[in-house]
Amino acid sequence: MSPKVALQYLLPHRLLSAGMRALMHWRWTPWKNAVIRVMTRLYAIDVSEAANPDPAAYPHFNAFFTRALREGARPFDPEPATLLMPADGRISQAGPIRAGCIFQAKGHDYSAAELLGDAAAAVPYADGRFATVYLSPRDYHRVHIPLAGRLRETVHVPGRLFSVAPFTAAAVPRLFARNERLVCHFDTALGPVALVMVGALLVSGVETVWGGVEIPPYGHGIRTRDYRGHQPPIELARGAEMARFNMGSTVIVLLPPGVELAPGLAPGAAVRLGQRLAQRS
Numbered sequence: 381m382s383p384k385v386a387l388q389y390l391l392p393h394r395l396l397s398a399g400m401r402a403l404m405h406w407r408w409t410p411w412k413n414a415v416i417r418v419m420t421r422l423y424a425i426d427v428s429e430a431a432n433p434d435p436a437a438y439p440h441f442n443a444f445f446t447r448a449l450r451e452g453a454r455p456f457d458p459e460p461a462t463l464l465m466p467a468d469g470r471i472s473q474a475g476p477i478r479a480g481c482i483f484q485a486k487g488h489d490y491s492a493a494e495l496l497g498d499a500a501a502a503v504p505y506a507d508g509r510f511a512t513v514y515l516s517p518r519d520y521h522r523v524h525i526p527l528a529g530r531l532r533e534t535v536h537v538p539g540r541l542f543s544v545a546p547f548t549a550a551a552v553p554r555l556f557a558r559n560e561r562l563v564c565h566f567d568t569a570l571g572p573v574a575l576v577m578v579g580a581l582l583v584s585g586v587e588t589v590w591g592g593v594e595i596p597p598y599g600h601g602i603r604t605r606d607y608r609g610h611q612p613p614i615e616l617a618r619g620a621e622m623a624r625f626n627m628g629s630t631v632i633v634l635l636p637p638g639v640e641l642a643p644g645l646a647p648g649a650a651v652r653l654g655q656r657l658a659q660r661s
Contacts, residue, residue: 385551388581393541394598397584401596404442404627415441423518429453442585446521446624454520456619456654463526463639463658464619465651466575467631468519472512472549474645477634480506485550490557492634495576497537497563497602504572509635511645511657512556514544515625522624523631526657529566529573531590531607531614537561538599544580544630546648556632562586562594564622570660574634577623585626590614593626619654633657 406412416435420427427433431448438444456464473483480502481489492502492510515521539560542552549555560579565572577586579595586595591605607614616622635658642656 381551382547385548388542388548388552391581393581394584397541397579397582398596400582401442401585401626404445405440407440412438412440412444416444419517423516425518429520442626445517446626448522449520454652454654457656459656459659460618461660462642462656463635464524465513465653465655465657466526466622466633467513467515467521467523468652469513469515469630469650471645471647471649471651472514472544472546472630473647474511474641475509477505477508477510482510482512482556482632484512484555485546488550488553488555490554494554494557495561495563495632496574496634497535501535501563501565501572501574504636505574505634507637509639509641509658511633511635511641512630513633513651514546514549514630520653521627522621522653523575523577524619524653525566525575525616525622526618526633527568527570527573528618529568529616531610531616532565532567532572533604533606533608534565534588534591534594535563535605536594536599536603537563538601539579541579541581541584544578556630560584560595560598562588562623564588566616570638571636573636575622576632576634577625578630578632580629583625583627583629586623586629587626588623589616589621
């Protein structure tokens with residue numbers, strides 16, 4: 381194990397992430413402008429895609445980091461029956477869920493049950509498909525629903541906050557089932573679909589369009605929120621924004637049997653919101 385991976389087992393994950401969150405929300409103009417300028421250059425961020433392309437207009441770095449896109453910046457796959465890629469980023473892994481297990485990296489997998497924090501919730505995905513999308517600092521950091529759905533429940537699963545960068549995914553067993561995460565369950569025309577917003581070291585904030593900031597606070601036990609009786613029902617159209625990372629991380633999509641992933645979703649492949657993720661088989 382490399383030293384930079386081994387060190388992560390010792391670091392105070394939540395304390396470091398809380399400190400970074402405070403810095404990224406600091407409104408002191410010289411600080412936030414300097415951080416935006418450095419990050420834009422370092423990661424070659426294309427600000428022309430933003431709804432507001434002026435970096436100085438954002439009140440703090442996190443507002444810039446979670447910036448909205450201008451109209452038309454991410455055209456959706458034109459076939460209305462297809463499922464859409466939920467975010468910009470790179471494919472970490474994608475493929476079949478075999479015997480309830482999800483492939484993480486060579487030598488590592490984990491179960492859908494432990495990812496979702498509920499064995500019963502994992503049953504519909506036993507022979508389904510999954511896609512894990514890693515969002516780097518340069519990417520658009522809002523997550524959109526792949527197909528129209530009605531929110532059934534969310535499950536906040538507590539955990540660690542290891543980095544989710546590729547080198548960590550290759551080294552830390554069951555990484556995505558160990559990190560703090562918010563599981564979002566939807567009922568769709570295909571059946572149940574889950575999107576899992578995975579927190580990570582220094583970049584652990586998650587908020588949803590229906591509930592606002594969900595993480596932090598960090599959890600000390602599994603917390604479930606049932607939205608089936610919500611009035612009006614929380615229904616999202618295909619491709620609608622559902623959540624965002626306050627700083628970046630990874631989103632995992634779980635799909636039931638009856639769909640096939642789009643070709644070309646190999647590990648490391650660059651993907652963009654709105655391109656084809658899957659279609660009915």
